[in-house]
Amino acid sequence: MSTTVAVVGGGYGGVTAAKALDEFADVVLVEPRDAFVHNVAILRQLVDPDWSGRLFFPYDRLLARGRVIRDRAIAVDATGVMLGSGDHVPADYIVLATGAHYPFPAKVEELTADEAAATLRTAHDALAGVTGALLLGAGPVGLELAGEIKARWPGTAVTIVDPAPDILGATALPGELRAELRRQLDELGVELVLGTALRADPPGRPGDAGTFTVTTESGRDITAGIWFRCHGVVPTTSYAGGSLAAARDARGHLVVNPDLRIPGHPTIFAIGDVTAIPEAKMAKAAEQQAVVAAANIRTLIEGGGELATYSPASPGIALPLGPAGGASYNEQVGVLGAAQTSQIKGSSLRVDSYLRLLNLDQ
Ligand SMILES: Cc1cc2nc3c(=O)[nH]c(=O)nc-3n(C[C@H](O)[C@H](O)[C@H](O)COP(=O)(O)OP(=O)(O)OC[C@H]3O[C@@H](n4cnc5c(N)ncnc54)[C@H](O)[C@@H]3O)c2cc1C
Structure with a gap:
């Protein structure tokens, strides 16, 4: 039976x-959905819709006997x-x-690959036209997005606001990793505004272009042309x-x-x-x-x-800051820098593993 x-x-x-x-x-x-979403690569697709990897993988070769509803x-x-x-x-x-x-852009709501790609493309075009981006949240998504924006548009000012006193909030990741990431973010020109929150959300929807100024609870004014929620x-x-x-x-x-x-x-x-x-x-x-x-x-x-x-x-992460930057940590090897992080994840975003998993590599 x-x-x-x-x-x-x-x-x-x-x-x-x-x-x-x-x-x-x-x-x-x-x-x-009509396709598997390789979410790990979504922020790369946002800044570079024509990158060489893939974000959406059809399910039709996954199962030899079973079916997908x-x-x-x-x-x-x-x-x-x-x-x-x-x-x-x-x-x-x-x-x-x-x-x-x-919240978008870390994940997409659209259930078809075509619609999701179009939404990412619209946000890409908006990002391409602004001179400053505000990211709410200094967790892995906020930091990764900051790195991707800076790698694609080095001249765009990127500010990250987070009520926590340090990046990567309450995660169990070590101070040495945080310090390496802070160093690279500083080198990229990403501004961290930590230990304070915005008095009110920016106007409009995340990902829409339009200049605004917001004020932090500590009294700091921040002007940007686009914002994204990177927590929740x-x-x-x-x-x-x-x-x-x-x-x-x-x-x-x-x-x-x-x-x-x-x-x-x-x-x-x-x-x-x-x-x-x-x-x-x-x-x-x-x-x-x-x-x-x-x-x-x-x-x-x-x-x-x-x-x-x-x-x-045990706690670990590979956190790219663009294709060539970022830092990684696990208990066995400790903290790894930009070159190794790029090799582990940043440049390929592990697309090949998922082509294999979905039987799309033959
Ligand atoms: C920007 C970003 C970067 C990331 N980078 C990394 C990384 O480098 N390495 C790493 O290990 N992790 C990474 N993560 C985390 C990783 O994406 C998640 O941990 C992972 O997706 C969890 O897999 P899952 O199978 O539990 O859920 P998901 O991959 O989210 O899949 C859930 C699926 O369930 C479907 N679904 C939802 N509701 C229903 C329903 N009612 N009925 C049927 N189906 C439903 C959804 O459509 C979706 O396809 C990243 C996450 C983000 C957001």
Whole structure:
């Protein structure tokens, strides 16, 4: 008798889990977009729409046996997944991999690659015409965006405002990494206005061009021609009502056991940015969790046995500041500078790995 696994969400975690299970089960991948978004590369695409890499990857070669349904989950329980269309996908096992919402341009709302590319192109054209950009948030996205803007348009003034006293806020990353990034940002001419917030948001929508002046709580006036919000990540778990509601923590993340099942739900797994696992939310973590969840589903399909567990990774990051700049850190190697960061991530943005994952490299 065949076993159906519904994977909800076709981002980094969902695609990895769906592919790993395709051989052992009837996989149904539920995803509202018409293409996988290689989000890690989105800020490069914003500043350089003609860069040599790719941002959108079709799903049509991902699964040899399984299928992709282009729809959105609106409710999930042990019997399967209820879709926005009103259809129900019955499933023996479910993997929740719906990620998180992040304000544009770190993520795009549009569900087709063409529309998303057009939105990025419009923001690119707006950015190209301004002399100053204001970024709200000195976390990884704000810093990466500042680096991309400076690499593309060195003459554009970039100011980052953040209420935290240092860049990378409350992350567990070491002072040495922050110091290296601050040094490079200074070299690029990026101005950091830390330890204060704006009295009010800038006018208009993020990404629209138009000169404005805003004032910080510390009394500093900042004039710019465009602004972006680089903070405010929210896990996408609104479909997790009913019996799953108890698994949602105060921030909307789903609590999971070490085997990545939702407590009290022996057939429902959650992976990636939706989980409450205490570690930095990264594509790499989502993929590693997908491997563990897929292995556990295979074990259960094949009659049981001990399930694998996932251990949160130690703090680490590869943070490019444009194709040739940036810094990286992990516990094994410590802090790496611009050249190594460019080699690890900045120049290629790991496009080849995802072409392979989506079977688009042959
Ligand atoms: C600008 C930026 C740069 C980044 N750089 C890096 C990096 O260099 N390295 C790194 O490791 N991480 C990086 N990250 C983090 C990384 O992108 C996330 O951790 C990763 O996307 C999480 O993967 P996921 O599979 O959990 O979710 P996602 O990749 O976000 O995928 C979730 C999918 O679920 C779909 N979905 C949403 N709701 C529903 C629903 N109701 N039903 C069905 N499907 C749904 C979405 O359309 C989406 O395709 C970066 C993030 C940003 C924003």
